[in-house]
Amino acid sequence: MSLLPIQEKIGSRKHKEIYELVRRQGTVSKIELLEQSQMTGSTLTRTLEELTHQGWLVEAGFGESTGGRRPILYQTNPTAAYVFGLDISRMSSKLILCDLHMNKLDAESWLMDERMTPDRLLRDIADAAERMLHKHQIAADAVLGMGIGAVGPLDRTTGIILEPLYFPAAGWRHVEVARYMQERLRIPVLLDNGANTAIIGESWSDRNRDYRHLLYVHLGVGIRSSMMAGGKVVYGAVDMEGSIGQMIIQTDGPRIGNHGNFGSLQTYASIHALEQQAQSRLKQGRESSLRYKEADPEKINYTHLLQGLKEHDPLTVEIFSQAATYFGIGLSNLLNILHPEKVILGGSLISSDPSFFQIATRVAIRNTYYYPAYQVVFSQGHLGEEALVTGAAIMMINQLTEL
The missing domain is CATH 3.30.420.40 (ATPase, nucleotide binding domain)
Structure with a gap:
């Protein structure tokens, strides 16, 4: 099957440049595009006409006059594709x-x-x-x-x-x-x-701030991460999605199942880690409302833990707080190595309770070597699970x- 590459739908470099400028700003005038693109007036006019004729751009009315004729405003065409x-x-x-x-x-x-x-x-x-x-x-x-x-x-x-x-x-x-x-x-x-x-x-949703160095960490069943530098996603020789979960926090620590490093971050901060901690402490005889949700400690799962957290069960709060602390330590290691401008934290554990985000980021900041000279922005993002x-x-x- 032969499919036209998407890159060829908007043909030339200058057409792509103008389309991207309009796309990033939402609505922009021809005068602003002239300043931003450094094209000649005739070249820009021809490019705008061609993009409009092809259906990629639409005229969106007129901007405010600065003394002459009101400038034409342009937007990308949402229904072009x-x-x-x-x-x-x-x-x-x-x-x-x-x-x-x-x-x-x-x-x-x-x-x-x-x-x-x-x-x-x-x-x-x-x-x-x-x-x-x-x-x-x-x-x-x-x-x-x-x-x-x-x-x-x-x-x-x-x-x-x-x-x-x-x-x-x-x-x-x-x-x-x-x-x-x-x-x-x-x-x-x-x-x-x-x-x-x-x-x-997340970068697109916050494009008006133009953060150039971003770190994203998703904390749930596993720990997933990505990095953006210079506005581009950083790729390694192999897929790096789960790599930070294998960061060693304690060399003689346990591991989950038969996978990964002993004492890895994922062993202390993940849904599976929380479930194992709860099961282990209930077997040790710790008092908790979790006992009334499931008689067999082996069957305690994340849904039970969320219920316990909502009820402010002391053992459940302790388990979540410990996981947030370990996660904050791992996060500080990333900050000390990568120095992102902004860190976006997502996933079901981050959204489980406001205290998880607060504890993790506080621990991370305390263990960041160049703080307060190095300031980082922490966020739960604009899009959440979307x-x-x-x-x-x-x-x-x-x-x-x-x-």
């Missing part, structure tokens, strides 16, 4: 359909339980995508493609999810997700890890201006 964003995670997965202004037209979610094998999920997603296009009367050739943010490790080049841990269902090994979606829907598909798509989404799926869609739109 459409895009899918897909988040494949361990607890739930989500598909969205958006226009080029990231207005969400439709969405569907799936619980990732023990029945949700790769075959079933991919089939359900493709069915949902087809229903969405039919419902909104969008032809397949009007879709830029589908961006996918998934749990790693994965191979971005071949579009394969490799050997992720902790999926409830069997079969999540070497899943050719990009090939399946491309052949089924006949649209371009890009795969990246969910932490990378999340940082793309960051991964939103960033996946934006990743596809970004391809329009890639050279």
Whole structure:
């Protein structure tokens, strides 16, 4: 199957430059574009006319006069194309359909339980995508493609999810997700890890601040992270999504199951870590309201812990506070090495209770070597749990201006 590369839809370098300038600012005048692009007036006029004629830009009225004629304002055309964003995670997965202004037209979610094998999920997603296009009367050739943010490790080049841990269902090994979606829907598909798509989404949502060095950490079943430097996602020789979870906090510490380093950060700060801590302390005889939620300590899970936290159960609060402290130590190690301007923290543990974020960031700051000369901004982001799926869609739109 032959698909036109997205990068070729907007042809020349100058067309891409002007489109990106308009896209980043929302609404911009021709005068402002002339100053920002350093093009000659005739070249800019011709470029704007061509982009408008092709449907990528639309005239959006007139700006305020500075003495002469009121300047024409330009915006990107939201209906010039459409895009899918897909988040494949361990607890739930989500598909969205958006226009080029990231207005969400439709969405569907799936619980990732023990029945949700790769075959079933991919089939359900493709069915949902087809229903969405039919419902909104969008032809397949009007879709830029589908961006996918998934749990790693994965191979971005071949579009394969490799050997992720902790999926409830069997079969999540070497899943050719990009090939399946491309052949089924006949649209371009890009795969990246969910932490990378999340940082793309958060960076775009905060683009007016122009942070150049960002760190994103997602704390849930595992620890997922990504880094952006100079406005670009940093990639390593292999997929790095889960690497900081293997940062060693205590050399003689335990590990979860038979995977990873002993005494790693993930062993102390993750959903599995909290569950194991609760089970262990209940077996030791610690008093807790958790005992009245489940008679068998081995069956205590994260849902029980959230209930205990909401009820201010002392043991549950202690377990969450300890995990937040360990996470803060790991975070300080990252700050001392990477020195990002802004750190965005996401995931179910971060959002479990305000105290988790507060404890973790306070511990991180206390252990940051160059503080207070080095100041970092901590945030829970603008998009929350929507960051991964939103960033996946934006990743596809970004391809329009890639050279």
